[in-house]
Amino acid sequence: MTAPIRVDDVVLARAPAKLNLHLGVGPLRKDKFHELLTVFCALSISDEVVASESEGLSLEVTGEGVKDVPRDKRNLAWQAAALLAKQAGIDPDVHLEIRKSIPVAAGLAGGSADAAATLIACDALWQTGADRDDLVGLGAQLGSDVVFSLTGGLSLGTGRGERLSPVLASGKWNWVLAIAKSGLSTATVYAELDRIRDGQDDVELQTPTDLMNALRSRDLDLLAESLSNDMEPAAISLMPSLRQTKRAGLDEGARAALLCGSGPTYAFLVQNEEDAVDVAARVAGAGVCRTVRTATGPVTGARIIG
Ligand SMILES: C[C@@](CO)(OP(=O)(O)O)[C@H](O)COP(=O)(O)OP(=O)(O)OC[C@H]1O[C@@H](n2ccc(N)nc2=O)[C@H](O)[C@@H]1O
């Protein structure tokens, strides 16, 4: 996290979308969350949050395809501001403008990015004196993915996804994102996975050694073989058209197709930008396509940019 800068009572923060390069889903825990073993990776698309001094808490959302994003306390960014203010013992006096670029309900952690950006923007605006551990603790209360949205880069996630350890690797990979026209609810996809597993409680989580080696050695072939997501059968069961999307990208030369989190976005790994253009053209019928890169630098989580 960068040191907070205060500019004319307005703070601008940015936080990235994520991919789960590996998503191992273990058994359902007593707290109704699943035990995970996942490798998170920040993507080069991000949302921005502008926090300005105001009386009371208010929120606006701008960008494409944002009509389904709540503008009230159901919004994770709203919850982030309210929680930080409560923790600091102050009133949540802020107007939040969320500038969305991350597709909504797409498995890319857009809401978590907004919550993370809001935490650091409001912390700077209100000068709460919270340290990084405080913000991480608040992030974990808001959602399982928010801690990664604060952290960025490349991390191994355990617990319900909130316990992170850095993966020491760097490199850039090209992906084409095939974004479906409608979203999938994370809770519904987890429930569908439980239904498919039908009470099987011996699911073992294993560290994805091949994936780690691929990332460290920047080996595209090994990376293509070692991407995996346990949620894929559940997402396809709920949205069977995903099968065609996956086929289309692979037929056009994508090296691998990875379902993003709980879906329904597919991320196609491609060798270079030329292949990205071909794959994007072929899967365009399935929804909007974007070409993005994974950014596996040291810190690309939520940060103040103005
Ligand atoms: C699947 C993943 C993979 O990174 O991402 P998305 O597809 O949502 O982006 C995450 O586990 C989503 O994390 P997040 O979106 O923060 O979910 P939360 O708000 O914490 O939880 C929403 C619901 O998902 C289910 N849930 C979430 C996390 C987890 N480890 N086990 C679960 O079973 C629970 O039903 C929970 O009530």
Ligand SMILES: Nc1ncnc2c1ncn2[C@@H]1O[C@H](COP(=O)(O)OP(=O)(O)O)[C@@H](O)[C@H]1O
């Ligand atoms: N700031 C936000 N941006 C997007 N969606 C939000 C936000 N706050 C709450 N939501 C709700 O969370 C749901 C999941 O959105 P999102 O975080 O984009 O997807 P995912 O959990 O698949 O990564 C949305 O359908 C929306 O109702």
